[in-house]
Amino acid sequence: MKLPYLLTTLCTAVGVASSPIKITHANDTVNRPLVHLTPHEGWMNDPNGLWYDAKEELWHVYYQYNPNDTVWGLPLYWGHSTSKNLTLWDDVGVAIEPMANNSGAYSGCMVIDYSNTTGFFGEDVSPEQRVVAIWTYNTPESETQYLSYSLDGGYSFRSYSGNPVLENNSTQFRDPKVMWHEETQKWIMVVAKAQQFKIGIYTSDDLKEWTPVSDFTRGGYLGYQYECPGLVKLPVEGNTSAGNGSWVLFVSINPGSPQGGSSTQYFIGDFNGTHFIPTYENTNSIDSGKDYYALQTFFNSPDNQTYGIAWASNWQYSAFVPTDPWRSSMSLVRKFVLEEFQANPETKLLNIKSTPILDYDALGCAHPSNGKNLFITVGNPLQFSLVQGLFDFNISFSVNGSAFGGHEFADLSLYLRGGENKDEYLRIGFGANAATFFIDRGHTAVNWVHENPFFTDKMSVNNQPLTISNNSTISTYSVRGIVDRNILELYFNNGSQVSTNTFFFTGGNFIGSIDMAVGKDNVFNVTEFSLKQLSTGSH
Numbered sequence: 421m422k423l424p425y426l427l428t429t430l431c432t433a434v435g436v437a438s439s440p441i442k443i444t445h446a447n448d449t450v451n452r453p454l455v456h457l458t459p460h461e462g463w464m465n466d467p468n469g470l471w472y473d474a475k476e477e478l479w480h481v482y483y484q485y486n487p488n489d490t491v492w493g494l495p496l497y498w499g500h501s502t503s504k505n506l507t508l509w510d511d512v513g514v515a516i517e518p519m520a521n522n523s524g525a526y527s528g529c530m531v532i533d534y535s536n537t538t539g540f541f542g543e544d545v546s547p548e549q550r551v552v553a554i555w556t557y558n559t560p561e562s563e564t565q566y567l568s569y570s571l572d573g574g575y576s577f578r579s580y581s582g583n584p585v586l587e588n589n590s591t592q593f594r595d596p597k598v599m600w601h602e603e604t605q606k607w608i609m610v611v612a613k614a615q616q617f618k619i620g621i622y623t624s625d626d627l628k629e630w631t632p633v634s635d636f637t638r639g640g641y642l643g644y645q646y647e648c649p650g651l652v653k654l655p656v657e658g659n660t661s662a663g664n665g666s667w668v669l670f671v672s673i674n675p676g677s678p679q680g681g682s683s684t685q686y687f688i689g690d691f692n693g694t695h696f697i698p699t700y701e702n703t704n705s706i707d708s709g710k711d712y713y714a715l716q717t718f719f720n721s722p723d724n725q726t727y728g729i730a731w732a733s734n735w736q737y738s739a740f741v742p743t744d745p746w747r748s749s750m751s752l753v754r755k756f757v758l759e760e761f762q763a764n765p766e767t768k769l770l771n772i773k774s775t776p777i778l779d780y781d782a783l784g785c786a787h788p789s790n791g792k793n794l795f796i797t798v799g800n801p802l803q804f805s806l807v808q809g810l811f812d813f814n815i816s817f818s819v820n821g822s823a824f825g826g827h828e829f830a831d832l833s834l835y836l837r838g839g840e841n842k843d844e845y846l847r848i849g850f851g852a853n854a855a856t857f858f859i860d861r862g863h864t865a866v867n868w869v870h871e872n873p874f875f876t877d878k879m880s881v882n883n884q885p886l887t888i889s890n891n892s893t894i895s896t897y898s899v900r901g902i903v904d905r906n907i908l909e910l911y912f913n914n915g916s917q918v919s920t921n922t923f924f925f926t927g928g929n930f931i932g933s934i935d936m937a938v939g940k941d942n943v944f945n946v947t948e949f950s951l952k953q954l955s956t957g958s959h
């Protein structure tokens with residue numbers, strides 16, 4: 421049966437849509453992302469100090485930054501970018517400097533000290549801008565926690581004269597993340613005692629004097645060390661009897677992640693002001709891709725929801741990725757909630773659901789197109805054209821599990837092909853035999869991809885069945901994908917599971933078309949495919 425095939429293109433007449441992206445640096449040859457934060461030049465790793473300035477309505481992201489090279493190295497600084505819309509970013513320069521060349525201003529966070537608990541702020545600094553950074557000072561002898569505060573809305577910082585405010589006689593004591601705990605009216609810090617596999621929890625009235633109250637230890641994957649913890653309370657979507665939600669403790673590990681290298685895991689539990697007690701034994705990956713590390717959440721979001729950003733790279737290969745004059749980008753900002761999801765026909769689990777934030781108004785005209793009930797047969801792929809290597813798609817499909825034999829490889833694949841050289845492509849698909857999604861980022865002329873032994877090209881993503889009943893073999897799936905020049909973010913089943921992966925094509929060969937193909941007829945029913953192409957006149 422031939423199904424109706426519909427493809428409408430809206431928003432065609434708007435001039436801005438076709439204006440070319442401006443390349444900001446003469447030497448930006450290798451497909452710099454447009455809506456993922458990158459430093460102008462130099463090396464970037466963990467996101468730090470995320471906060472929202474309610475007075476200026478401005479989001480601040482700081483990050484581990486080496487301006488002197490495109491690999492990690494000392495002295496290490498805090499770089500700084502801001503955004504009005506969480507979509508386009510302005511690089512606003514270094515915010516915090518280390519005190520010596522063999523030292524680093526390592527990862528940390530920022531809080532807004534509205535009520536001047538520190539005594540750092542006079543009337544001239546409005547309460548919404550009383551920002552204090554809590555960060556790790558790394559020297560060859562120790563890692564200790566420092567305070568710096570800003571009197572100009574987060575651009576420049578002064579060091580507190582009483583530093584350090586917290587030490588543990590250790591060279592492996594880092595990455596403080598502080599929040600305000602309403603119930604106990606205290607500041608709470610979680611900080612990694614990295615090589616003891618402990619997350620220390622400390623409380624304070626003034627950010628200066630810290631009392632140790634407990635250690636969370638040996639949860640989940642340990643790997644070589646714990647880094648970059650975070651503690652937040654998330655609402656449980658669709659379950660009002662879950663009250664105010666559950667607490668979530670994020671812990672990054674490097675190396676030793678199930679994907680290889682570095683990744684971010686989380687635990688769900690209770691926090692009573694001093695102790696975090698997991699309510700489930702299981703650990704979860706917040707993103708099953710290869711490029712999602714050191715997740716940090718924003719202090720003071722305008723709607724009290726939890727937003728976060730992660731470093732979109734992996735310590736296994738980050739120093740070698742073929743970009744110049746910068747290395748690494750951040751992920752998109754994501755909003756996090758908990759949801760109960762059907763892990764399999766018998767069991768529901770509590771899980772983090774991630775939703776990416778992209779502001780289409782900030783991007784000028786987006787060109788949406790929509791297809792319903794697409795008819796694809798073996799040898800007759802459908803093709804969709806693209807322009808700038810920046811697009812957002814949604815695909816929904818059902819799979820008839822009884823329509824193929826054991827010897828037949830039944831896949832539905834999207835081939836995302838380079839506009840100038842179609843032999844460079846990303847393949848994303850679903851294999852019905854294994855009932856699993858896959859990603860293949862290995863089809864490129866960039867030698868580095870083939871030569872680097874850690875840059876995994878083929879990966880699988882656990883499937884998330886949406887509908888399974890005892891007498892039916894039909895399962896349905898939905899996937900949203902956002903591609904931005906050299907990074908792919910995939911959200912399965914409305915964000916129940918996410919996979920973030922970078923990919924590298926020859927410079928200028930942005931993805932220019934999508935071929936949708938099947939390996940076996942009558943197995944897949946693509947009920948919906950929608951595509952937004954994003955255009956921007958600047959950046």
Ligand SMILES: *[C@@H]1O[C@H](CO)[C@@H](O)[C@H](O)[C@H]1NC(C)=O
Nearest residue numbers: 444445446447448461744745
């Ligand atoms: C671009 O790279 C060349 C060669 O490495 C260098 O001489 C030149 O200064 C660079 N230009 C910019 C704008 O960075």
Ligand SMILES: *[C@@H]1O[C@H](CO)[C@@H](O)[C@H](O)[C@H]1NC(C)=O
Nearest residue numbers: 502503504505508510781782
């Ligand atoms: C989006 O944010 C960027 C960075 O702050 C800013 O330059 C731009 O004007 C904003 N655009 C819109 C439409 O808000």
Ligand SMILES: *[C@@H]1O[C@H](CO)[C@@H](O)[C@H](O)[C@H]1NC(C)=O
Nearest residue numbers: 488494495518519520521522
């Ligand atoms: C750090 O190194 C730079 C460049 O070599 C040098 O100019 C500066 O004096 C050094 N700073 C300190 C504190 O040693």
Ligand SMILES: *[C@@H]1O[C@H](CO)[C@@H](O)[C@H](O)[C@H]1NC(C)=O
Nearest residue numbers: 536538539540541542543544
């Ligand atoms: C903040 O506290 C300091 C030290 O107690 C004090 O000097 C200052 O006036 C306070 N600022 C405000 C706005 O109350």
Ligand SMILES: *[C@@H]1O[C@H](CO)[C@@H](O)[C@H](O)[C@H]1NC(C)=O
Nearest residue numbers: 587588589590620632634635
């Ligand atoms: C390190 O922290 C632990 C609490 O986790 C504390 O018992 C111990 O005394 C601290 N050691 C030093 C040297 O500060």
Ligand SMILES: *[C@@H]1O[C@H](CO)[C@@H](O)[C@H](O)[C@H]1NC(C)=O
Nearest residue numbers: 561562587588589590591592
């Ligand atoms: C600090 O750590 C070192 C090395 O682990 C140890 O020898 C020393 O006794 C410790 N000092 C204190 C005050 O705990």
Ligand SMILES: *[C@@H]1O[C@H](CO)[C@@H](O)[C@H](O)[C@H]1NC(C)=O
Nearest residue numbers: 656659660661662663760768
């Ligand atoms: C909603 O949350 C409550 C409290 O956590 C839990 O007991 C209940 O089982 C949840 N409801 C459903 C439908 O899962």
Ligand SMILES: *[C@@H]1O[C@H](CO)[C@@H](O)[C@H](O)[C@H]1NC(C)=O
Nearest residue numbers: 634691692693694695696697
């Ligand atoms: C928090 O939980 C810990 C561990 O269960 C317990 O020892 C402590 O008394 C609790 N504190 C409060 C305030 O309930």
Ligand SMILES: *[C@@H]1O[C@H](CO)[C@@H](O)[C@H](O)[C@H]1NC(C)=O
Nearest residue numbers: 600602720721722723724725
């Ligand atoms: C966010 O939470 C604060 C503190 O609980 C509250 O005062 C404020 O009204 C909340 N804002 C929104 C938009 O819900």
Ligand SMILES: *[C@@H]1O[C@H](CO)[C@@H](O)[C@H](O)[C@H]1NC(C)=O
Nearest residue numbers: 887888889890891892893894
């Ligand atoms: C079989 O599936 C149909 C449709 O999903 C459902 O209405 C029916 O109750 C199912 N029958 C049994 C025995 O599970």
Ligand SMILES: *[C@@H]1O[C@H](CO)[C@@H](O)[C@H](O)[C@H]1NC(C)=O
Nearest residue numbers: 421423793818944945946947
């Ligand atoms: C595909 O799905 C649509 C919408 O659910 C349905 O109307 C159509 O009959 C299905 N086609 C096939 C071949 O399963």
Ligand SMILES: CC(=O)N[C@H]1CO[C@H](CO)[C@@H](O)[C@@H]1O
Nearest residue numbers: 486487488489494495514521
């Ligand atoms: C050691 C070194 O080269 N330090 C330089 C790193 O970059 C900063 C900011 O550009 C310079 O001020 C340092 O001199």
